Amino acid sequence: xxxxxxxxxxxxxxxxxxxxxxxxxxxxxxxxxxxxxxxxxxxxxxxxxxxxxxxxxxxxxxxxxxxxxxxxxxxxxxxxxxxxxxxxxxxxxxxxxxxxxxxxxxxxxxxxxxxxxxxxxxxxxxxxxxxxxxxxxxxxxxxxxxxxxxxxxxxxxxxxxxxxxxxxxxxxxxxxxxxxxxxxxxxxxxxxxxxxxxxxxxxxxxxxxxxxxxxxxxxxxxxxxxxxxxxxxxxxxxxxxxxxxxxxxxxxxxxxxxxxxxxxxxxxxxxxxxxxxxxxxxxxxxxxxxxxxxxxxxxxxxxxxxxxxxxxxxxxxxxxxxxxxxxxxxxxxxxxxxxxxxxxxxxxxxxxxxxxxxxxxxxxxxxxxxxxxxxxxxxxxxxxxxxxxxxxxxxxxxxxxxxxxxxxxxxxxxxxxxxxxxxxxxxxxxxxxxxxxxxxxxxxxxxxxxxxxxxxxxxxxxxxxxxxxxxxxxxxxxxxxxxxxxxxxxxxxxxxxxxxxxxxxxxxxxxxxxxxxxxxxxxxxx
Numbered sequence: 385x386x387x388x389x390x391x392x393x394x395x396x397x398x399x400x401x402x403x404x405x406x407x408x409x410x411x412x413x414x415x416x417x418x419x420x421x422x423x424x425x426x427x428x429x430x431x432x433x434x435x436x437x438x439x440x441x442x443x444x445x446x447x448x449x450x451x452x453x454x455x456x457x458x459x460x461x462x463x464x465x466x467x468x469x470x471x472x473x474x475x476x477x478x479x480x481x482x483x484x485x486x487x488x489x490x491x492x493x494x495x496x497x498x499x500x501x502x503x504x505x506x507x508x509x510x511x512x513x514x515x516x517x518x519x520x521x522x523x524x525x526x527x528x529x530x531x532x533x534x535x536x537x538x539x540x541x542x543x544x545x546x547x548x549x550x551x552x553x554x555x556x557x558x559x560x561x562x563x564x565x566x567x568x569x570x571x572x573x574x575x576x577x578x579x580x581x582x583x584x585x586x587x588x589x590x591x592x593x594x595x596x597x598x599x600x601x602x603x604x605x606x607x608x609x610x611x612x613x614x615x616x617x618x619x620x621x622x623x624x625x626x627x628x629x630x631x632x633x634x635x636x637x638x639x640x641x642x643x644x645x646x647x648x649x650x651x652x653x654x655x656x657x658x659x660x661x662x663x664x665x666x667x668x669x670x671x672x673x674x675x676x677x678x679x680x681x682x683x684x685x686x687x688x689x690x691x692x693x694x695x696x697x698x699x700x701x702x703x704x705x706x707x708x709x710x711x712x713x714x715x716x717x718x719x720x721x722x723x724x725x726x727x728x729x730x731x732x733x734x735x736x737x738x739x740x741x742x743x744x745x746x747x748x749x750x751x752x753x754x755x756x757x758x759x760x761x762x763x764x765x766x767x768x769x770x771x772x773x774x775x776x777x778x779x780x781x782x783x784x785x786x787x788x789x790x791x792x793x794x795x796x797x798x799x800x801x802x803x804x805x806x807x808x809x810x811x812x813x814x815x816x817x818x819x820x821x822x823x824x825x826x827x828x829x830x831x832x833x834x835x836x837x838x839x840x841x842x843x844x845x846x847x848x849x850x851x852x853x854x855x856x857x858x859x860x861x862x863x864x865x866x867x868x869x870x871x872x873x874x875x876x877x878x879x880x881x882x883x884x885x886x887x888x889x890x891x892x893x894x895x896x897x898x899x900x901x902x903x904x905x906x907x908x909x910x
Contacts, residue, residue: 399664401654405756405800406809408664412784412794413749415674420660423673423824427666430823431658434816439463443830451830452616453623453815454652457645457808474614474628475641481591481611482635485555486526490610493588498555500547501636504532504571505559505629508621508702509593512811513559513633515699516625516644519692520804526638527555532571540571544578551582555636559593559629561615563600566842572600593628620830622702623815626808640804647808648815655816665816671795672723672817673824675749679721680708685741686727688753689780692802693810696753697727700814707818707829714826721827731779738783742790750787750794752780753810757801848875849883856894856909863897863906881905 393411400407437443440463443451455462455471462468484490488497503513510533517529530547532540547554556575560568579586591611592604604612613628624630626645635641655665676682684704686697709722728736730752741748758773766772784794797813799806822829851873856864864872866881873880884907888896893910 399661399667401664404650404654404809406651406664406806406813407796407798408667409796409798410667410671412788412796413671413674414791414793415671419674420670423670424660426824427660427663427670427820428658430666430669430820431656431663433823434819435656437819444828446831447617449830450618451620451623452618453620453626456619456626457649457812458652470614470616475631477611478613478628478631478635479641482632482638485636486638492553492555493585494552496553498527498636499553500550500555501527501529501633502532502543502547502554502556502575503529503559503633504556504568504575506533506535506565506567506571508624509559509561509565509568509629511622511695511699511702512625512630515695516630516634516639516807517637518695519802519807520634520637520639524638527636529633529637530554532575535567535570537574540574544574547578551578552584554579554589555610556586556590557593557632557636558590558600558604559615560600561595561598561617561621563594563598563603566839569600591632593632620832622706625811643804644808647805647810648812649808650805651809651812652816655813665813666820668795668813668817669820669824671749672821675793676723678825679719680723681747683724683726683748685748685750686725686753687730687733687750687783688727688755689730689776690753690755690802691729693753693755694729696810697725699811700727701725703814704818706832708822708825708827710827710829711833712827714828719825719827721825723821730783731776734779734783738787741792742787746790746792748792750784750792752784752794752796754780754796754798755800755802755806756798760801845879845883848873848879849887851875852880852883853887853891853894853909856907860909863895863908865899865903865906867903869907877903 390411394409397411398407398409437451438454438461440450442448452462452467455467459468459471462471481490485498492498503510505513510531514531514533530543532543556579558568558572576586579589587608588610590604590609591613592600592609593613593615594600595615595617601612613632615624615628619627626648631641634644655663657663660666672684686700688696704723704725711718711720713719713721741750758771758776763771763773784796787794799809818829852869855869855873866877866884870877870880881902885896888894888907895908895910897906899905
Protein backbone atom coordinates (compact mmCIF):
# COMPACT_ATOMS: atom_id res chain seq x y z
CA UNK A 385 0.00 0.00 0.00
CA UNK A 386 1.45 3.37 -1.01
CA UNK A 387 2.23 6.12 1.46
CA UNK A 388 -0.51 8.24 -0.13
CA UNK A 389 -3.15 5.53 0.31
CA UNK A 390 -1.99 4.96 3.88
CA UNK A 391 -2.34 8.67 4.55
CA UNK A 392 -5.84 8.65 3.11
CA UNK A 393 -6.76 5.57 5.14
CA UNK A 394 -5.37 7.22 8.26
CA UNK A 395 -7.51 10.30 7.75
CA UNK A 396 -10.59 8.12 7.22
CA UNK A 397 -10.03 6.04 10.35
CA UNK A 398 -8.57 8.50 12.83
CA UNK A 399 -10.94 9.53 15.63
CA UNK A 400 -10.01 12.36 17.93
CA UNK A 401 -11.76 14.19 20.72
CA UNK A 402 -10.19 17.62 20.46
CA UNK A 403 -11.62 18.82 23.77
CA UNK A 404 -10.02 15.87 25.60
CA UNK A 405 -6.88 15.58 23.49
CA UNK A 406 -7.62 11.84 23.10
CA UNK A 407 -7.40 10.00 19.80
CA UNK A 408 -7.82 6.51 18.36
CA UNK A 409 -6.12 5.35 15.17
CA UNK A 410 -7.47 2.11 13.64
CA UNK A 411 -6.04 2.72 10.17
CA UNK A 412 -3.44 -0.04 10.56
CA UNK A 413 -6.13 -2.66 11.13
CA UNK A 414 -6.75 -4.35 7.78
CA UNK A 415 -10.54 -4.46 7.79
CA UNK A 416 -12.42 -4.24 4.51
CA UNK A 417 -13.99 -0.98 3.37
CA UNK A 418 -17.48 -2.29 4.11
CA UNK A 419 -16.67 -3.84 7.50
CA UNK A 420 -17.88 -0.98 9.68
CA UNK A 421 -21.09 -0.48 7.71
CA UNK A 422 -21.77 -4.21 7.86
CA UNK A 423 -21.58 -4.05 11.66
CA UNK A 424 -23.70 -0.91 12.05
CA UNK A 425 -26.82 -2.69 13.34
CA UNK A 426 -24.83 -4.89 15.74
CA UNK A 427 -23.00 -1.81 16.99
CA UNK A 428 -26.24 0.08 17.50
CA UNK A 429 -27.59 -2.84 19.54
CA UNK A 430 -24.43 -2.84 21.67
CA UNK A 431 -24.95 0.83 22.48
CA UNK A 432 -28.62 0.20 23.29
CA UNK A 433 -27.64 -2.60 25.67
CA UNK A 434 -25.01 -0.40 27.31
CA UNK A 435 -27.50 2.41 27.89
CA UNK A 436 -29.93 -0.10 29.45
CA UNK A 437 -27.13 -1.30 31.71
CA UNK A 438 -26.44 2.25 32.85
CA UNK A 439 -30.11 2.66 33.68
CA UNK A 440 -30.10 -0.35 36.00
CA UNK A 441 -31.01 -3.33 33.79
CA UNK A 442 -30.22 -6.72 35.31
CA UNK A 443 -26.94 -7.79 33.72
CA UNK A 444 -26.38 -10.91 35.82
CA UNK A 445 -29.66 -12.84 35.64
CA UNK A 446 -28.11 -15.86 37.41
CA UNK A 447 -27.33 -13.60 40.39
CA UNK A 448 -30.11 -11.04 39.73
CA UNK A 449 -27.58 -8.22 39.88
CA UNK A 450 -27.26 -4.88 38.21
CA UNK A 451 -23.86 -3.72 36.98
CA UNK A 452 -23.27 -0.15 38.05
CA UNK A 453 -19.60 0.74 37.85
CA UNK A 454 -20.49 3.59 35.47
CA UNK A 455 -22.48 5.24 38.28
CA UNK A 456 -19.32 5.46 40.38
CA UNK A 457 -18.01 8.36 38.29
CA UNK A 458 -21.43 9.88 37.65
CA UNK A 459 -23.85 9.13 40.45
CA UNK A 460 -26.63 10.98 38.62
CA UNK A 461 -26.89 7.90 36.38
CA UNK A 462 -27.82 5.63 39.30
CA UNK A 463 -31.39 4.30 38.98
CA UNK A 464 -32.42 5.47 42.46
CA UNK A 465 -31.64 8.44 44.66
CA UNK A 466 -30.67 6.03 47.45
CA UNK A 467 -27.91 4.50 45.32
CA UNK A 468 -26.72 7.92 44.18
CA UNK A 469 -26.55 9.08 47.80
CA UNK A 470 -24.62 5.96 48.81
CA UNK A 471 -22.04 6.60 46.13
CA UNK A 472 -21.56 10.25 47.05
CA UNK A 473 -21.60 9.59 50.81
CA UNK A 474 -19.02 6.85 50.47
CA UNK A 475 -16.72 9.07 48.41
CA UNK A 476 -17.10 11.85 50.99
CA UNK A 477 -16.34 9.40 53.81
CA UNK A 478 -13.22 8.19 52.02
CA UNK A 479 -11.93 11.69 51.38
CA UNK A 480 -12.73 12.71 54.94
CA UNK A 481 -10.97 9.68 56.40
CA UNK A 482 -7.88 10.29 54.25
CA UNK A 483 -7.81 13.95 55.28
CA UNK A 484 -7.99 12.95 58.96
CA UNK A 485 -5.13 10.48 58.47
CA UNK A 486 -2.98 13.06 56.69
CA UNK A 487 -3.64 15.75 59.31
CA UNK A 488 -2.95 13.43 62.22
CA UNK A 489 -6.49 13.54 63.54
CA UNK A 490 -6.44 9.75 63.15
CA UNK A 491 -3.21 8.27 64.47
CA UNK A 492 -1.70 4.82 64.79
CA UNK A 493 -1.78 2.94 68.09
CA UNK A 494 1.61 4.49 68.90
CA UNK A 495 0.20 8.00 68.61
CA UNK A 496 2.20 8.67 65.44
CA UNK A 497 1.03 9.64 61.98
CA UNK A 498 0.51 6.83 59.51
CA UNK A 499 3.29 6.72 56.93
CA UNK A 500 2.40 3.56 55.01
CA UNK A 501 -0.61 1.65 53.76
CA UNK A 502 -0.73 -2.12 53.32
CA UNK A 503 -3.61 -3.14 51.07
CA UNK A 504 -4.67 -6.78 51.41
CA UNK A 505 -6.64 -8.03 48.42
CA UNK A 506 -6.48 -10.18 45.31
CA UNK A 507 -7.58 -9.93 41.68
CA UNK A 508 -9.80 -6.90 41.16
CA UNK A 509 -9.31 -5.94 44.79
CA UNK A 510 -5.60 -5.39 44.10
CA UNK A 511 -4.87 -4.99 40.38
CA UNK A 512 -6.68 -1.67 39.98
CA UNK A 513 -5.19 -0.12 43.13
CA UNK A 514 -1.75 -1.39 42.11
CA UNK A 515 -2.04 0.25 38.70
CA UNK A 516 -3.15 3.53 40.26
CA UNK A 517 -0.50 3.51 43.00
CA UNK A 518 2.37 2.63 40.70
CA UNK A 519 1.44 4.84 37.76
CA UNK A 520 0.61 7.99 39.74
CA UNK A 521 3.30 7.71 42.44
CA UNK A 522 5.39 10.73 43.33
CA UNK A 523 7.95 11.49 46.01
CA UNK A 524 5.46 13.92 47.54
CA UNK A 525 2.88 11.22 48.41
CA UNK A 526 2.04 11.45 52.12
CA UNK A 527 1.62 7.68 52.39
CA UNK A 528 3.48 4.86 50.61
CA UNK A 529 1.36 1.93 49.42
CA UNK A 530 2.25 -1.78 49.66
CA UNK A 531 0.29 -4.90 48.77
CA UNK A 532 -0.48 -8.42 49.89
CA UNK A 533 -2.00 -9.64 46.61
CA UNK A 534 -1.52 -13.40 46.96
CA UNK A 535 -1.51 -16.14 49.55
CA UNK A 536 2.22 -16.79 49.07
CA UNK A 537 3.73 -16.67 52.58
CA UNK A 538 7.18 -15.82 51.25
CA UNK A 539 5.77 -12.87 49.29
CA UNK A 540 3.95 -11.54 52.33
CA UNK A 541 7.01 -11.94 54.52
CA UNK A 542 9.00 -9.92 51.97
CA UNK A 543 6.55 -7.02 52.33
CA UNK A 544 6.61 -7.28 56.15
CA UNK A 545 10.41 -7.15 56.09
CA UNK A 546 10.34 -4.14 53.78
CA UNK A 547 8.05 -2.34 56.20
CA UNK A 548 10.23 -3.26 59.18
CA UNK A 549 9.91 -0.70 61.96
CA UNK A 550 7.38 1.23 59.89
CA UNK A 551 4.79 -1.36 60.90
CA UNK A 552 4.04 0.90 63.86
CA UNK A 553 2.86 3.58 61.43
CA UNK A 554 1.27 1.26 58.87
CA UNK A 555 -2.45 1.30 58.15
CA UNK A 556 -3.86 -1.98 56.82
CA UNK A 557 -6.84 -2.01 54.43
CA UNK A 558 -8.42 -5.44 53.98
CA UNK A 559 -10.46 -5.61 50.76
CA UNK A 560 -12.92 -8.44 50.17
CA UNK A 561 -16.54 -8.14 49.06
CA UNK A 562 -17.71 -11.37 50.66
CA UNK A 563 -15.10 -11.53 53.37
CA UNK A 564 -14.73 -15.20 52.47
CA UNK A 565 -12.01 -14.92 49.81
CA UNK A 566 -9.31 -17.15 51.25
CA UNK A 567 -6.32 -15.28 49.85
CA UNK A 568 -7.49 -12.02 51.41
CA UNK A 569 -8.45 -13.75 54.65
CA UNK A 570 -4.96 -15.30 54.85
CA UNK A 571 -3.32 -11.95 54.16
CA UNK A 572 -5.41 -10.33 56.88
CA UNK A 573 -4.24 -12.93 59.40
CA UNK A 574 -0.60 -12.52 58.41
CA UNK A 575 -0.88 -8.73 58.68
CA UNK A 576 -2.54 -9.01 62.08
CA UNK A 577 0.18 -11.37 63.26
CA UNK A 578 2.91 -8.96 62.12
CA UNK A 579 1.24 -6.02 63.84
CA UNK A 580 0.77 -8.01 67.05
CA UNK A 581 4.39 -9.22 67.02
CA UNK A 582 5.44 -5.58 66.77
CA UNK A 583 3.62 -5.07 70.09
CA UNK A 584 0.86 -2.96 68.56
CA UNK A 585 -2.88 -2.77 69.10
CA UNK A 586 -3.88 -4.10 65.69
CA UNK A 587 -7.54 -2.89 65.49
CA UNK A 588 -6.22 0.68 65.58
CA UNK A 589 -4.32 -0.08 62.37
CA UNK A 590 -7.06 -1.81 60.36
CA UNK A 591 -9.85 -0.70 58.03
CA UNK A 592 -12.16 -2.87 55.91
CA UNK A 593 -13.62 -2.50 52.44
CA UNK A 594 -16.33 -5.13 52.22
CA UNK A 595 -19.99 -5.93 51.70
CA UNK A 596 -22.41 -4.95 54.43
CA UNK A 597 -23.01 -7.92 56.73
CA UNK A 598 -20.14 -9.98 55.26
CA UNK A 599 -17.86 -12.12 57.42
CA UNK A 600 -15.19 -9.42 57.18
CA UNK A 601 -17.72 -6.76 58.12
CA UNK A 602 -18.64 -8.77 61.22
CA UNK A 603 -15.00 -9.26 62.21
CA UNK A 604 -14.16 -5.58 61.74
CA UNK A 605 -17.19 -4.59 63.83
CA UNK A 606 -16.52 -7.07 66.60
CA UNK A 607 -12.82 -6.18 66.84
CA UNK A 608 -13.38 -2.43 66.67
CA UNK A 609 -11.44 -1.61 63.51
CA UNK A 610 -10.89 2.05 62.65
CA UNK A 611 -13.36 2.19 59.77
CA UNK A 612 -15.47 0.15 57.34
CA UNK A 613 -16.24 1.18 53.76
CA UNK A 614 -18.83 -0.55 51.57
CA UNK A 615 -18.48 -2.80 48.54
CA UNK A 616 -21.70 -3.17 46.60
CA UNK A 617 -22.92 -6.31 44.86
CA UNK A 618 -23.53 -4.27 41.70
CA UNK A 619 -19.79 -3.57 41.31
CA UNK A 620 -17.64 -6.44 40.04
CA UNK A 621 -14.09 -6.80 41.26
CA UNK A 622 -12.48 -6.11 37.90
CA UNK A 623 -14.45 -2.86 37.56
CA UNK A 624 -14.15 -1.77 41.20
CA UNK A 625 -11.20 0.61 41.00
CA UNK A 626 -13.52 3.64 41.15
CA UNK A 627 -15.34 2.31 44.22
CA UNK A 628 -13.91 2.30 47.73
CA UNK A 629 -11.61 -0.52 46.55
CA UNK A 630 -9.53 1.94 44.52
CA UNK A 631 -10.52 5.32 45.91
CA UNK A 632 -9.52 4.58 49.51
CA UNK A 633 -5.86 3.75 48.76
CA UNK A 634 -5.80 6.50 46.15
CA UNK A 635 -7.01 9.12 48.62
CA UNK A 636 -4.63 7.92 51.32
CA UNK A 637 -1.74 8.12 48.84
CA UNK A 638 -2.75 11.74 48.30
CA UNK A 639 -3.72 11.36 44.63
CA UNK A 640 -6.40 13.32 42.77
CA UNK A 641 -9.54 11.23 43.20
CA UNK A 642 -11.87 13.76 41.59
CA UNK A 643 -9.74 14.08 38.46
CA UNK A 644 -9.56 10.28 38.14
CA UNK A 645 -13.34 9.99 38.25
CA UNK A 646 -13.76 12.96 35.92
CA UNK A 647 -11.59 11.29 33.27
CA UNK A 648 -13.73 8.18 33.22
CA UNK A 649 -16.91 10.25 33.21
CA UNK A 650 -15.64 12.27 30.25
CA UNK A 651 -14.89 9.22 28.10
CA UNK A 652 -18.20 7.61 29.12
CA UNK A 653 -20.00 10.66 27.73
CA UNK A 654 -18.11 10.39 24.44
CA UNK A 655 -18.90 6.70 24.00
CA UNK A 656 -22.68 6.71 24.44
CA UNK A 657 -23.30 7.51 20.79
CA UNK A 658 -24.21 4.90 18.19
CA UNK A 659 -22.36 6.96 15.56
CA UNK A 660 -19.45 4.61 14.89
CA UNK A 661 -17.23 7.41 13.65
CA UNK A 662 -17.40 9.07 17.07
CA UNK A 663 -17.42 6.18 19.57
CA UNK A 664 -13.85 5.14 20.45
CA UNK A 665 -14.82 2.25 22.76
CA UNK A 666 -17.19 0.82 20.16
CA UNK A 667 -14.50 1.07 17.48
CA UNK A 668 -12.06 -0.74 19.79
CA UNK A 669 -14.58 -3.55 20.30
CA UNK A 670 -15.17 -3.84 16.56
CA UNK A 671 -11.44 -3.98 15.89
CA UNK A 672 -11.16 -6.83 18.39
CA UNK A 673 -13.99 -8.57 16.57
CA UNK A 674 -12.29 -8.01 13.21
CA UNK A 675 -8.86 -9.20 14.40
CA UNK A 676 -10.12 -12.42 15.93
CA UNK A 677 -13.07 -13.13 13.65
CA UNK A 678 -15.43 -12.66 16.57
CA UNK A 679 -13.86 -15.71 18.25
CA UNK A 680 -10.73 -14.31 19.87
CA UNK A 681 -8.50 -16.03 17.32
CA UNK A 682 -5.72 -13.49 17.89
CA UNK A 683 -4.09 -12.26 21.10
CA UNK A 684 -4.19 -8.64 22.19
CA UNK A 685 -0.68 -7.27 22.80
CA UNK A 686 -0.73 -4.05 24.82
CA UNK A 687 2.35 -1.84 24.47
CA UNK A 688 2.17 1.45 26.38
CA UNK A 689 5.11 3.67 25.57
CA UNK A 690 5.21 4.96 29.13
CA UNK A 691 6.96 3.47 32.14
CA UNK A 692 4.13 4.58 34.41
CA UNK A 693 1.77 2.30 32.47
CA UNK A 694 3.84 -0.85 32.96
CA UNK A 695 1.00 -2.47 34.93
CA UNK A 696 -1.68 -1.47 32.43
CA UNK A 697 -1.44 -4.74 30.50
CA UNK A 698 -1.80 -6.72 33.75
CA UNK A 699 -4.85 -4.68 34.63
CA UNK A 700 -6.33 -5.30 31.18
CA UNK A 701 -5.60 -9.01 31.43
CA UNK A 702 -8.18 -9.35 34.15
CA UNK A 703 -10.63 -6.82 32.74
CA UNK A 704 -10.65 -8.41 29.29
CA UNK A 705 -10.00 -12.08 29.98
CA UNK A 706 -12.27 -12.50 33.01
CA UNK A 707 -15.03 -10.57 31.28
CA UNK A 708 -14.83 -12.22 27.87
CA UNK A 709 -13.47 -15.68 28.60
CA UNK A 710 -16.78 -17.58 28.62
CA UNK A 711 -17.79 -21.11 27.69
CA UNK A 712 -21.44 -20.35 26.97
CA UNK A 713 -23.18 -17.55 25.14
CA UNK A 714 -26.42 -15.95 26.33
CA UNK A 715 -28.41 -18.64 24.52
CA UNK A 716 -26.60 -21.47 26.29
CA UNK A 717 -24.50 -22.47 23.29
CA UNK A 718 -20.90 -23.59 23.82
CA UNK A 719 -18.77 -20.86 22.22
CA UNK A 720 -15.55 -20.75 24.30
CA UNK A 721 -15.10 -17.03 23.79
CA UNK A 722 -12.25 -14.83 24.97
CA UNK A 723 -9.26 -12.71 24.01
CA UNK A 724 -5.82 -13.42 25.49
CA UNK A 725 -3.99 -10.29 26.64
CA UNK A 726 -0.32 -9.72 27.34
CA UNK A 727 2.09 -6.84 27.15
CA UNK A 728 5.17 -5.04 28.34
CA UNK A 729 6.16 -1.42 27.72
CA UNK A 730 7.88 0.46 24.94
CA UNK A 731 10.62 0.57 24.10
CA UNK A 732 11.62 -2.26 26.43
CA UNK A 733 9.54 -4.57 24.24
CA UNK A 734 11.82 -3.60 21.33
CA UNK A 735 14.56 -5.56 23.09
CA UNK A 736 12.29 -8.36 24.28
CA UNK A 737 9.65 -9.86 21.99
CA UNK A 738 9.10 -7.47 19.09
CA UNK A 739 11.40 -9.76 17.11
CA UNK A 740 8.75 -12.47 17.24
CA UNK A 741 5.92 -10.00 16.67
CA UNK A 742 7.53 -8.87 13.43
CA UNK A 743 8.99 -12.12 12.09
CA UNK A 744 7.24 -14.93 13.96
CA UNK A 745 3.74 -16.38 14.06
CA UNK A 746 1.08 -13.79 13.20
CA UNK A 747 -1.40 -14.64 15.95
CA UNK A 748 -1.91 -11.22 17.54
CA UNK A 749 -2.85 -7.60 17.09
CA UNK A 750 -1.19 -4.72 18.94
CA UNK A 751 -2.46 -1.74 20.83
CA UNK A 752 0.11 1.02 21.17
CA UNK A 753 -0.61 3.51 23.96
CA UNK A 754 0.99 6.87 23.25
CA UNK A 755 1.45 9.68 25.79
CA UNK A 756 2.33 12.70 23.72
CA UNK A 757 3.94 14.82 26.46
CA UNK A 758 7.03 12.83 27.38
CA UNK A 759 7.65 14.38 30.79
CA UNK A 760 6.19 17.13 33.00
CA UNK A 761 9.69 18.45 33.65
CA UNK A 762 12.36 19.76 31.29
CA UNK A 763 14.24 16.97 29.54
CA UNK A 764 17.98 16.53 29.06
CA UNK A 765 19.24 16.65 25.51
CA UNK A 766 20.96 13.32 24.81
CA UNK A 767 22.09 14.61 21.41
CA UNK A 768 21.98 18.12 19.97
CA UNK A 769 18.30 19.00 19.69
CA UNK A 770 17.21 15.47 20.68
CA UNK A 771 15.77 14.37 24.02
CA UNK A 772 15.05 10.89 25.43
CA UNK A 773 11.34 11.41 24.80
CA UNK A 774 12.06 11.99 21.12
CA UNK A 775 13.64 8.57 20.97
CA UNK A 776 10.62 7.07 22.72
CA UNK A 777 8.31 8.55 20.07
CA UNK A 778 10.66 7.40 17.33
CA UNK A 779 10.62 3.84 18.60
CA UNK A 780 6.83 3.82 18.86
CA UNK A 781 6.29 5.07 15.32
CA UNK A 782 9.17 3.00 13.97
CA UNK A 783 7.87 -0.20 15.54
CA UNK A 784 4.37 0.49 14.25
CA UNK A 785 5.73 0.93 10.72
CA UNK A 786 8.02 -2.10 10.89
CA UNK A 787 5.14 -4.31 12.05
CA UNK A 788 2.73 -2.98 9.41
CA UNK A 789 5.29 -3.76 6.71
CA UNK A 790 5.03 -7.41 7.74
CA UNK A 791 1.23 -7.45 7.78
CA UNK A 792 0.90 -7.09 11.56
CA UNK A 793 -2.20 -5.16 12.59
CA UNK A 794 -2.17 -2.42 15.23
CA UNK A 795 -4.31 0.14 17.00
CA UNK A 796 -2.92 3.33 18.53
CA UNK A 797 -4.55 5.05 21.48
CA UNK A 798 -3.15 8.49 22.27
CA UNK A 799 -3.53 10.76 25.29
CA UNK A 800 -1.91 14.19 25.62
CA UNK A 801 -0.20 13.64 28.98
CA UNK A 802 -0.28 11.24 31.87
CA UNK A 803 -2.07 12.10 35.10
CA UNK A 804 -5.04 10.95 37.17
CA UNK A 805 -7.55 12.32 34.67
CA UNK A 806 -6.09 10.45 31.73
CA UNK A 807 -5.66 7.24 33.70
CA UNK A 808 -9.40 7.51 34.31
CA UNK A 809 -9.92 8.04 30.59
CA UNK A 810 -7.96 4.90 29.69
CA UNK A 811 -9.76 2.72 32.24
CA UNK A 812 -13.17 4.03 31.18
CA UNK A 813 -12.35 3.55 27.50
CA UNK A 814 -11.53 -0.13 27.99
CA UNK A 815 -14.34 -0.88 30.43
CA UNK A 816 -16.83 0.22 27.81
CA UNK A 817 -15.01 -1.57 24.98
CA UNK A 818 -15.26 -4.82 26.95
CA UNK A 819 -18.98 -4.28 27.51
CA UNK A 820 -19.59 -3.53 23.85
CA UNK A 821 -17.60 -6.57 22.72
CA UNK A 822 -19.55 -8.84 25.05
CA UNK A 823 -22.78 -7.76 23.37
CA UNK A 824 -21.27 -8.15 19.88
CA UNK A 825 -20.42 -11.81 20.57
CA UNK A 826 -23.56 -12.47 22.67
CA UNK A 827 -21.95 -13.36 26.00
CA UNK A 828 -22.36 -12.12 29.57
CA UNK A 829 -19.28 -10.00 30.23
CA UNK A 830 -20.24 -9.41 33.86
CA UNK A 831 -20.04 -12.77 35.58
CA UNK A 832 -17.16 -15.23 36.14
CA UNK A 833 -18.29 -18.85 36.68
CA UNK A 834 -14.80 -20.16 35.89
CA UNK A 835 -13.32 -18.27 38.84
CA UNK A 836 -15.82 -19.84 41.21
CA UNK A 837 -15.03 -23.30 39.80
CA UNK A 838 -11.35 -22.79 40.60
CA UNK A 839 -12.15 -21.77 44.18
CA UNK A 840 -14.25 -24.91 44.68
CA UNK A 841 -11.48 -27.10 43.27
CA UNK A 842 -8.97 -25.50 45.66
CA UNK A 843 -11.27 -26.22 48.59
CA UNK A 844 -11.35 -29.90 47.60
CA UNK A 845 -7.54 -30.03 47.62
CA UNK A 846 -7.47 -28.64 51.16
CA UNK A 847 -10.05 -31.23 52.23
CA UNK A 848 -7.84 -33.95 50.76
CA UNK A 849 -4.83 -32.55 52.62
CA UNK A 850 -6.73 -32.71 55.93
CA UNK A 851 -7.80 -36.32 55.26
CA UNK A 852 -4.25 -37.32 54.32
CA UNK A 853 -2.77 -35.78 57.47
CA UNK A 854 -5.47 -37.39 59.60
CA UNK A 855 -4.75 -40.82 58.07
CA UNK A 856 -1.00 -40.42 58.67
CA UNK A 857 -1.67 -39.32 62.26
CA UNK A 858 -3.85 -42.39 62.85
CA UNK A 859 -1.01 -44.54 61.54
CA UNK A 860 1.94 -42.69 62.98
CA UNK A 861 5.36 -44.11 62.11
CA UNK A 862 4.10 -46.13 59.15
CA UNK A 863 5.00 -45.27 55.57
CA UNK A 864 2.43 -45.37 52.78
CA UNK A 865 2.40 -44.97 49.04
CA UNK A 866 0.00 -42.60 47.32
CA UNK A 867 -2.01 -45.60 46.10
CA UNK A 868 -2.36 -46.96 49.63
CA UNK A 869 -3.51 -43.64 51.09
CA UNK A 870 -5.86 -43.03 48.17
CA UNK A 871 -7.48 -46.43 48.63
CA UNK A 872 -7.87 -45.85 52.36
CA UNK A 873 -9.48 -42.42 52.16
CA UNK A 874 -11.28 -42.77 48.83
CA UNK A 875 -9.25 -40.30 46.78
CA UNK A 876 -7.34 -40.02 43.50
CA UNK A 877 -3.76 -41.29 43.84
CA UNK A 878 -2.20 -38.51 41.78
CA UNK A 879 -3.88 -35.88 43.93
CA UNK A 880 -2.61 -37.67 47.05
CA UNK A 881 0.90 -37.75 45.53
CA UNK A 882 0.95 -33.96 45.12
CA UNK A 883 -0.56 -33.35 48.57
CA UNK A 884 2.01 -35.65 50.17
CA UNK A 885 4.91 -33.79 48.57
CA UNK A 886 3.45 -30.46 49.69
CA UNK A 887 2.91 -31.42 53.31
CA UNK A 888 6.36 -33.04 53.50
CA UNK A 889 7.90 -29.73 52.41
CA UNK A 890 5.84 -27.64 54.83
CA UNK A 891 4.57 -29.63 57.81
CA UNK A 892 6.91 -30.65 60.68
CA UNK A 893 7.27 -34.40 61.20
CA UNK A 894 6.16 -35.50 57.75
CA UNK A 895 8.80 -37.70 56.12
CA UNK A 896 8.85 -38.25 52.35
CA UNK A 897 10.96 -40.99 50.78
CA UNK A 898 11.45 -41.22 47.04
CA UNK A 899 11.27 -44.57 45.30
CA UNK A 900 12.02 -45.86 41.80
CA UNK A 901 8.97 -43.99 40.47
CA UNK A 902 6.17 -41.78 41.90
CA UNK A 903 4.08 -44.84 42.73
CA UNK A 904 6.89 -46.22 44.91
CA UNK A 905 7.39 -43.00 46.91
CA UNK A 906 6.23 -43.17 50.52
CA UNK A 907 5.15 -40.67 53.14
CA UNK A 908 4.84 -41.01 56.91
CA UNK A 909 4.34 -38.98 60.05
CA UNK A 910 7.26 -39.43 62.42
